[in-house]
Amino acid sequence: MHVKECILSAPGKAILHGEHAVVHGKMALAVSLNLRTYLRLKATSDGKVCINFPNISTLLCWDLTELKLLVPDTCKKEDGKLLNAELVKCLREFVGVTNGNLDTSNMATLAFLYIYISIFGTGELPSLTVTVWSELPTGAGLGSSAAFSVCLAAALLCASGAITAPLRESEHTARWCQEDLELINSWAFQGEMIIHGNPSGVDNAVGTWGGMLRFLSGKIIPLSRVPLLRILLTNTKVPRSTKVLVAGVKDKINKFPTIMTPVLDSVDAISCTCEKVLSEMTHEPITGEHYNILEELIDINQHHLNVMGVGHPALDTLCRVTLARGLHSKLTGAGGGGCGITLLRPGEVIYTVQDLRDCGFDCWETSIGGPGIQQHSPHAVKDDILEILNHY
Amino acid sequence: MHVKECILSAPGKAILHGEHAVVHGKMALAVSLNLRTYLRLKATSDGKVCINFPNISTLLCWDLTELKLLVPDTCKKEDGKLLNAELVKCLREFVGVTNGNLDTSNMATLAFLYIYISIFGTGELPSLTVTVWSELPTGAGLGSSAAFSVCLAAALLCASGAITAPLRESEHTARWCQEDLELINSWAFQGEMIIHGNPSGVDNAVGTWGGMLRFLSGKIIPLSRVPLLRILLTNTKVPRSTKVLVAGVKDKINKFPTIMTPVLDSVDAISCTCEKVLSEMTHEPITGEHYNILEELIDINQHHLNVMGVGHPALDTLCRVTLARGLHSKLTGAGGGGCGITLLRPGEVIYTVQDLRDCGFDCWETSIGGPGIQQHSPHAVKDDILEILNHY
Numbered sequence: 137m138h139v140k141e142c143i144l145s146a147p148g149k150a151i152l153h154g155e156h157a158v159v160h161g162k163m164a165l166a167v168s169l170n171l172r173t174y175l176r177l178k179a180t181s182d183g184k185v186c187i188n189f190p191n192i193s194t195l196l197c198w199d200l201t202e203l204k205l206l207v208p209d210t211c212k213k214e215d216g217k218l219l220n221a222e223l224v225k226c227l228r229e230f231v232g233v234t235n236g237n238l239d240t241s242n243m244a245t246l247a248f249l250y251i252y253i254s255i256f257g258t259g260e261l262p263s264l265t266v267t268v269w270s271e272l273p274t275g276a277g278l279g280s281s282a283a284f285s286v287c288l289a290a291a292l293l294c295a296s297g298a299i300t301a302p303l304r305e306s307e308h309t310a311r312w313c314q315e316d317l318e319l320i321n322s323w324a325f326q327g328e329m330i331i332h333g334n335p336s337g338v339d340n341a342v343g344t345w346g347g348m349l350r351f352l353s354g355k356i357i358p359l360s361r362v363p364l365l366r367i368l369l370t371n372t373k374v375p376r377s378t379k380v381l382v383a384g385v386k387d388k389i390n391k392f393p394t395i396m397t398p399v400l401d402s403v404d405a406i407s408c409t410c411e412k413v414l415s416e417m418t419h420e421p422i423t424g425e426h427y428n429i430l431e432e433l434i435d436i437n438q439h440h441l442n443v444m445g446v447g448h449p450a451l452d453t454l455c456r457v458t459l460a461r462g463l464h465s466k467l468t469g470a471g472g473g474g475c476g477i478t479l480l481r482p483g484e485v486i487y488t489v490q491d492l493r494d495c496g497f498d499c500w501e502t503s504i505g506g507p508g509i510q511q512h513s514p515h516a517v518k519d520d521i522l523e524i525l526n527h528y
Numbered sequence: 529m530h531v532k533e534c535i536l537s538a539p540g541k542a543i544l545h546g547e548h549a550v551v552h553g554k555m556a557l558a559v560s561l562n563l564r565t566y567l568r569l570k571a572t573s574d575g576k577v578c579i580n581f582p583n584i585s586t587l588l589c590w591d592l593t594e595l596k597l598l599v600p601d602t603c604k605k606e607d608g609k610l611l612n613a614e615l616v617k618c619l620r621e622f623v624g625v626t627n628g629n630l631d632t633s634n635m636a637t638l639a640f641l642y643i644y645i646s647i648f649g650t651g652e653l654p655s656l657t658v659t660v661w662s663e664l665p666t667g668a669g670l671g672s673s674a675a676f677s678v679c680l681a682a683a684l685l686c687a688s689g690a691i692t693a694p695l696r697e698s699e700h701t702a703r704w705c706q707e708d709l710e711l712i713n714s715w716a717f718q719g720e721m722i723i724h725g726n727p728s729g730v731d732n733a734v735g736t737w738g739g740m741l742r743f744l745s746g747k748i749i750p751l752s753r754v755p756l757l758r759i760l761l762t763n764t765k766v767p768r769s770t771k772v773l774v775a776g777v778k779d780k781i782n783k784f785p786t787i788m789t790p791v792l793d794s795v796d797a798i799s800c801t802c803e804k805v806l807s808e809m810t811h812e813p814i815t816g817e818h819y820n821i822l823e824e825l826i827d828i829n830q831h832h833l834n835v836m837g838v839g840h841p842a843l844d845t846l847c848r849v850t851l852a853r854g855l856h857s858k859l860t861g862a863g864g865g866g867c868g869i870t871l872l873r874p875g876e877v878i879y880t881v882q883d884l885r886d887c888g889f890d891c892w893e894t895s896i897g898g899p900g901i902q903q904h905s906p907h908a909v910k911d912d913i914l915e916i917l918n919h920y
Binding site for chain 1: 784786787788790791793794797798800801824825827828831832834835841844848
């Protein structure tokens with residue numbers, strides 16, 4: 137079986153408002169983060185499947201004959217909410233992670249093999265090389281695993297013919313139709329299940345559809361139109377445990393219910409107000425007042441997150457350093473360190489990036505609200521990324 | 529008429545929780561601040577009335593014959609909620625502030641003359657010298673004018689025989705009975721009306737009764753028992769306008785009602801929780817957990833005050849510098865600069881005072897929840913203060 141080459145990319149994810157509150161039945165706004173994960177699928181004829189994930193030092197090759205032995209007797213190709221437990225077990229043995237020691241490299245490998253075998257298992261296994269390069273830091277709560285899974289799902293579904301590559305000749309970039317995106321998303325969710333165990337589905341939805349989505353009580357509702365907003369993404373590089381932070385918030389709510397419940401209500405109202413303002417920004421001329429409100433919402437929510445106890449001195453530093461330049465920041469995701477976002481106005485020149493790097497932080501100028509999974513012509517991919525993708 | 533000498537003192541006031549929220553129908557907790565205003569009343573026989581307020585560079589003497597001309601025809605001696613407008617007008621002319629230019633010195637002089645003339649106007653005016661010295665900074669929202677008015681009212685009521693000096697021989701310090709305190713408070717409120725125009729009555733109530741009181745919808749309810757808590761009081765010396773800050777909070781509530789209303793509810797719950805914990809501390813053995821909760825409440829409220837927009841970088845610095853020593857701080861009063869309080873645990877050694885002075889702040893180690901107006905024997909007054917009181 138001979139497959140078509142393709143290059144595609146999927147965005148990361150940031151929580152704009154509602155992190156932690158979402159655990160307690162409130163709404164969260166998740167947005168695409170335009171730090172993207174790129175995947176190149178190359179057809180080969182050497183009877184091998186190779187994966188190259190240089191970000192996580194993973195370069196592996198298998199003979200098709202090896203992989204054929206992994207195909208389960210009853211291979212389910214349809215999308216589903218449940219993993220094929222037999223296949224997972226078999227793949228874990230194959231990769232050698234039966235002891236439960238799943239590092240990032242093992243998890244990425246498992247996710248690839250699971251989707252590859254599941255999609256192609258009913259027919260002939262194709263010889264191919266998949267190279268992935270990401271602009272996203274891993275393990276920072278920015279949906280890097282979801283962007284990876286979305287890319288894998290789209291590339292392998294395309295290669296199998298389940299969906300059609302959307303890029304026409306003369307086009308630089310193209311998107312899939314809604315039906316194909318649904319299929320990509322459902323397979324990406326399986327990748328997320330392999331990697332995360334019990335994912336919310338938000339990250340892969342953002343990676344697939346891009347833009348912004350509302351997440352409430354387990355339901356994911358993509359928003360029709362949102363403006364593209366410039367931001368700084370800052371990684372304080374302070375390590376934290378999401379599990380410990382979530383438990384801490386729960387304890388605080390139990391300890392001070394009359395004090396904390398209104399704070400969650402206020403966060404919910406922030407998310408609603410933000411969604412309303414962003415919607416207005418797509419329907420009417422954007423004014424400074426729109427940005428004033430977005431900045432006020434960021435400031436208020438950051439204070440609320442501090443009330444929940446998920447702040448950190450490094451995040452305080454981020455807020456202080458950016459405010460000294462007139463910019464407004466909040467943590468994004470679990471907090472307790474990790475990443476923060478800083479809103480930029482259109483055309484604003486950014487002096488603060490160096491200030492933040494001087495604090496020892498990683499800092500990227502990027503945007504939120506951009507497109508989800510896309511196919512690219514090689515000409516549409518930045519040279520340095522194309523070089524990495526072509527290197528293998 | 530010959531009056532008895534006395535020395536007395538009244539405490540300042542700090543808002544523990546509920547500043548700003550109280551403007552919007554929520555509860556506030558006001559506490560006595562053990563930075564005190566001292567007053568010495570000395571009987572003289574030179575037919576003069578002299579006032580010496582060295583904190584505010586006010587040293588004035590009048591002949592009794594001059595002052596007699598100010599006594600209105602119908603002099604009301606009873607306490608009341610309304611000022612004698614005729615007397616106020618007449619005194620303003622006498623002091624020379626008809627142009628409305630009321631500085632601190634003029635206001636203190638007016639308040640003295642108003643209470644003096646009102647209390648003694650129906651009988652013989654006594655020859656006396658009143659010296660006042662305060663540990664409180666003026667204009668910092670710490671109830672310095674109320675402590676002044678309470679001292680004036682108590683001293684002049686004692687001198688007139690309307691109440692009896694409580695100090696017995698052999699005693700160092702004594703308090704008035706409840707009925708006398710009511711009278712002192714009502715006259716002090718008149719002094720506050722002269723100085724502030726439209727006072728809430730909280731400051732003079734704290735100066736009179738000390739301890740802590742609950743303030744809700746204009747009603748003032750003293751709490752029966754509260755523990756004495758050690759604090760640092762820090763004056764950032766950043767000037768601010770209470771009126772502008774209050775208006776800013778109102779605007780923010782109008783702009784974001786669904787976001788801000790829950791914040792006020794949370795502040796209300798903080799005040800209730802704090803009152804409950806402080807009450808427990810007087811009924812059961814005080815534990816570290818009591819202090820843990822008080823600290824958490826301070827932190828949460830400080831974040832809420834930032835949400836209301838009444839924070840200031842200098843207050844952020846106060847919080848950061850004290851937290852670096854494991855101490856928890858919040859602004860007290862109007863915010864936007866001004867003063868902050870830092871809770872200390874019993875026996876805690878304070879390294880942070882110097883840190884704060886290095887930031888350019890004034891800083892006092894003091895306590896909250898102490899007694900209201902007291903009479904002292906000279907032996908019970910610190911030497912440096914006694915020296916100032918005796919200097920005139």
